[in-house]
Amino acid sequence: MNVRSIVISIGNEILLGRTLNGNLAFLGGELSRLGIPIHRCICIKDEADEIYRALKEAWQDADVVITTGGLGPTKDDITRASVADFFGKKLIFNEELWQYIGDMFSRRGMKMPASNRVQAMVPSGFSVLQNERGTAPGLHYSEGNKHFFALQGVPSEMKHIFSTQIADILAEAYPEAEEVFQRDLHTFNIGESALAEIVHEAELPQNLTLAWLPQTGRVDLRIYGSDMRVLDEAETIVRKKAGKFIWGVDQDDPPQCLVSLLKERKLTIAIAESCTGGLLQKYLSDVAGVSEVFLGGVVSYSNEAKISLLKVDPAIIDQYGAVSAECAQAMAEGAERLFGSRVTISVTGIAGPDGGSPEKPVGTVYFGFCVAGKSFTEYKLLFGDRESIRHKAAEAAILLLYNTLKGAQDA
Numbered sequence: 325m326n327v328r329s330i331v332i333s334i335g336n337e338i339l340l341g342r343t344l345n346g347n348l349a350f351l352g353g354e355l356s357r358l359g360i361p362i363h364r365c366i367c368i369k370d371e372a373d374e375i376y377r378a379l380k381e382a383w384q385d386a387d388v389v390i391t392t393g394g395l396g397p398t399k400d401d402i403t404r405a406s407v408a409d410f411f412g413k414k415l416i417f418n419e420e421l422w423q424y425i426g427d428m429f430s431r432r433g434m435k436m437p438a439s440n441r442v443q444a445m446v447p448s449g450f451s452v453l454q455n456e457r458g459t460a461p462g463l464h465y466s467e468g469n470k471h472f473f474a475l476q477g478v479p480s481e482m483k484h485i486f487s488t489q490i491a492d493i494l495a496e497a498y499p500e501a502e503e504v505f506q507r508d509l510h511t512f513n514i515g516e517s518a519l520a521e522i523v524h525e526a527e528l529p530q531n532l533t534l535a536w537l538p539q540t541g542r543v544d545l546r547i548y549g550s551d552m553r554v555l556d557e558a559e560t561i562v563r564k565k566a567g568k569f570i571w572g573v574d575q576d577d578p579p580q581c582l583v584s585l586l587k588e589r590k591l592t593i594a595i596a597e598s599c600t601g602g603l604l605q606k607y608l609s610d611v612a613g614v615s616e617v618f619l620g621g622v623v624s625y626s627n628e629a630k631i632s633l634l635k636v637d638p639a640i641i642d643q644y645g646a647v648s649a650e651c652a653q654a655m656a657e658g659a660e661r662l663f664g665s666r667v668t669i670s671v672t673g674i675a676g677p678d679g680g681s682p683e684k685p686v687g688t689v690y691f692g693f694c695v696a697g698k699s700f701t702e703y704k705l706l707f708g709d710r711e712s713i714r715h716k717a718a719e720a721a722i723l724l725l726y727n728t729l730k731g732a733q734d735a
Contacts, residue, residue: 327501328363329355330382334393334403335477336369347392347475347482354486358494359501359550360388370394375406383410387470388494393477395460397439404445404463407474411465413447421452425459453489457481464493471497505555506548508537509562510572512723516543522566528558541706541716542723571723571730578722579607585729586617586667591696594663595621596634596655598646598672599689604718619663624655634658647672649690649701656692657699667729668694669721673706675713689717693725 331351337343345367352362363386368374370393382389394403408415422444429436443460446452453462453473458481463474473490475482511519516536523545525534532549545566547558563570572581586593595605595618605621608614622633627646630636636654644650655670673689680686687706693699702724706716 327360327388327498328386329360329388329390330386331362331365332375332378332382332389332391333365333367334370334375334391336400338367338393339369346479347477350479350483351390351392351486354491355388355494356504356506358491358498359503360494360498361504370400370402372402372406372409375403376410379407379410383470383472387498388473389471390473390475392475392482395443395462395474395476397437397441397443397459401442403474404442404447407463407472408447411447411449411472413449415445416448417441418444418446418452421446421461424454428459453485455481455485456488457484462489464490466497469497502550504548504550505552506546507555507559508574509545509547509559509570510542510576511545511566511569512542512571512720512727514543514566514569519543519545519566519569523562527565528561529554532558540708540712541719571726578719578726579611582722582726582729583608583611583614583617585726587613589729591667591729592617592619592663592665593667593669594619594659594665596659596668596670596692597621597623598625598630598655598670599675600671600673600714600718600721601625603714604669604671604721607718607722619665622659622662630655630658634662645684647674647684647688647690649692649703652690652692653699653701654692656694660694666696667725668692669725671717671721673713673717675710675717677710687713689713689720691717691721691724693728695725695728 331348333345333348338345348365355362366378366382368378391403394401405415425440425443426436440459449465451464453464455461458476458478460476462485465472475485516538520536532547532554535546537544537546545562547555549555597604602623608618624630624633627641631638634655635658636651640650640654652670652672655672656668659668659670670692671689674680674684674686676686689704689706691702704720706713
């Protein structure tokens with residue numbers, strides 16, 4: 325059964341780039357799980373004419389229409405009135421809802437502003453979706469086999485109402501809808517076009533779709549379809565062809581994978597950073613429970629810090645430069661001595677926008693590693709602005725070490 329949904333994101337703040345549309349990502353995943361994938365998203369201003377046009381287009385084209393945003397108590401929150409106007413319904417004051425909103429303010433010890441009264445106005449024929457996380461209720465309307473939902477822009481409120489009420493309504497309305505399963509295979513050390521030359525959709529089972537999704541510094545390969553068994557079969561085929569580049573699946577992220585592997589192998593780690601300025605240590609320390617393996621790190625941005633803190637031989641810097649394989653190795657070995665860790669990572673490079681040369685252009689990054697007393701280095705030329713180069717370098721350091729440890733473990 326092919327059921328189509330359209331999401332209308334309402335809010336000037338989204339169009340101005342002040343707010344990321346995380347609500348769309350959540351709804352995309354949940355609706356796919358229910359077999360009602362999003363056919364299209366329409367992002368519009370908080371203007372009555374825009375809302376009316378978007379509703380007209382969506383209601384003609386989809387089985388399920390969801391709006392997010394514009395249900396608050398202020399003058400710019402016009403979704404409620406615009407929806408009533410589109411469906412030709414009158415706004416009716418709901419005494420029970422008004423009492424519920426008042427009780428929420430009372431429990432918080434707050435006086436309820438008169439402006440909140442508008443949140444108790446409900447289009448006739450609409451059902452109220454009670455909001456346990458805020459004062460703005462959600463709204464539901466059905467006509468024939470079509471369903472419309474108006475939801476809040478506040479993510480926590482929107483997600484709660486969808487999960488506790490809307491998901492059940494849709495599952496009951498469309499019991500034959502086929503869930504869309506998807507799997508993201510995370511790759512590293514291979515570009516999008518190179519990966520596309522290795523993995524071909526024609527070699528996979530039918531009724532599956534492939535998508536190549538470039539990330540910052542790596543590529544995800546997404547497989548999706550309506551049969552989990554076939555999805556598993558497809559993953560097996562992909563791994564046979566590109567398995568050496570795959571480091572994670574779905575919700576896996578590089579720091580979490582590395583920390584989990586270090587814990588599993590009972591290895592401690594220390595870090596020495598230059599161009600990444602502590603970013604690598606931040607990524608690792610973002611992982612809960614990392615204190616079990618992470619001993620500490622040094623941000624040796626200057627040559628003096630490399631020499632005094634990590635005991636890098638000044639002759640190495642004089643001869644090869646601070647951005648070199650030799651310096652990266654000396655930094656890693658210095659961190660190993662300083663912290664007594666089983667594993668170390670060092671990063672030194674040129675993040676830009678200045679400082680490059682024909683021999684060492686901006687984006688030149690050297691990595692040093694010590695693993696159980698043995699040291700080695702890696703080199704990468706990264707592209708992008710300063711922020712993206714630093715991010716790519718920190719993530720590359722993590723994945724280079726992860727793959728090394730994983731390879732040794734699987735050997």
